[in-house]
Amino acid sequence: MTEPADPLLSVRDLKRHYPVRSGILGRKTGAVQAVDGVSFDLEAGETLAVVGESGCGKSTLAETVIGLDEPTAGGVVFDGEPLDGGADKSFRRRVQMVFQDPFSTLNERMTVGRIVAEPLVIHDERAEDRAAYVRELLETVGLDPNRHYDAFPHELSGGQRQRVGIARALALEPDLLVLDEPVSALDVSVRAGVLELLRDLQAERGLTYLLITHDVSVVRQVADRVAVMYLGEFVELGGLETVLDEPAHPYTEALLSSVPRVRADPEPDDRIRLPGSPPDPSDPPTGCRFHPRCHLRERLGDDDAARCVEADPALVERDAGGDPRADVDRDGRTVACHFRPDQ
Numbered sequence: 001m002t003e004p005a006d007p008l009l010s011v012r013d014l015k016r017h018y019p020v021r022s023g024i025l026g027r028k029t030g031a032v033q034a035v036d037g038v039s040f041d042l043e044a045g046e047t048l049a050v051v052g053e054s055g056c057g058k059s060t061l062a063e064t065v066i067g068l069d070e071p072t073a074g075g076v077v078f079d080g081e082p083l084d085g086g087a088d089k090s091f092r093r094r095v096q097m098v099f100q101d102p103f104s105t106l107n108e109r110m111t112v113g114r115i116v117a118e119p120l121v122i123h124d125e126r127a128e129d130r131a132a133y134v135r136e137l138l139e140t141v142g143l144d145p146n147r148h149y150d151a152f153p154h155e156l157s158g159g160q161r162q163r164v165g166i167a168r169a170l171a172l173e174p175d176l177l178v179l180d181e182p183v184s185a186l187d188v189s190v191r192a193g194v195l196e197l198l199r200d201l202q203a204e205r206g207l208t209y210l211l212i213t214h215d216v217s218v219v220r221q222v223a224d225r226v227a228v229m230y231l232g233e234f235v236e237l238g239g240l241e242t243v244l245d246e247p248a249h250p251y252t253e254a255l256l257s258s259v260p261r262v263r264a265d266p267e268p269d270d271r272i273r274l275p276g277s278p279p280d281p282s283d284p285p286t287g288c289r290f291h292p293r294c295h296l297r298e299r300l301g302d303d304d305a306a307r308c309v310e311a312d313p314a315l316v317e318r319d320a321g322g323d324p325r326a327d328v329d330r331d332g333r334t335v336a337c338h339f340r341p342d343q
């Protein structure tokens, strides 16, 4: 038997806290716990989606993972190499990011050809056949090199601009793409085409994706596994169908029930309404961070409900491979809730 390959990316107990300062001296009086102890592995060729409401820390997680931001604690290991001193040259080639808003990230005064070639210029690559290679990349992402190579971003539609962003991210032949809300800024009518392109590119090039999104329908279309994030923490992590069709954490349940479904649309009474808005991440609730808004807790007896407030249900690490242990979910799912429906 061969040993399972090491994951391409390993994230362990990652934290990113932003200091809160106040008073005229600007003293540190607290910290926004934007990411607070997140761990996961990403296998080569898979797509892990991180889903959660606005402000739960998704973008901070993405930026910290790719070295745009320094972790407060914890670590990232990419292809066996710890990212201790920040991103080195090899990491900056092999990991690329696609941002939400192609309108703001493309340089309006540069032609499409130059935008896509820029990473090659920075890394001093393909000096001899750069233009031909860039034209090839444009074709790969479904653009027409003859029409689009010399075009300026304002001459393109939103979907075309996002394709330019993807071509640029592919230029250095990366292994991992971090996709931060890649279709959120696009018209619904062009989203499917861009997601299909991402799926095709993954199949052709063996790419690995870390997909950040607030949109469950996007998760359904591209992810293999899903992590549900709430107030800086993962509350549930597992296979796509397991998590979306049989959510175990009450927050996942609430998040999903707010999404209209094509089949068997729930009666309005079945919808779980999340009371209030997420708490302040500089002063998170004790115990389970979701407890003040949790519909499941309301149904628990006093002793159990007290556990939600007192004990931190840290995400239990369960092994996806090997023989299942008593506490191993059949899908290797991890859930940070003492009172999962299947217990």
Ligand SMILES: Nc1ncnc2c1ncn2[C@@H]1O[C@H](COP(=O)(O)OP(=O)(O)OP(=O)(O)O)[C@@H](O)[C@H]1O
Pocket (backbone or CB within 6 Å): 018, 032, 033, 034, 052, 053, 054, 055, 056, 057, 058, 059, 060, 061, 214, 281
């Ligand atoms: N530079 C910063 N300084 C202080 N607080 C920050 C900073 N960046 C983010 N935050 C805070 O950290 C928390 C997480 O923000 P983040 O942008 O990562 O969330 P998100 O889930 O990506 O939300 P959105 O989808 O709205 O971008 C928020 O409360 C945000 O206000």
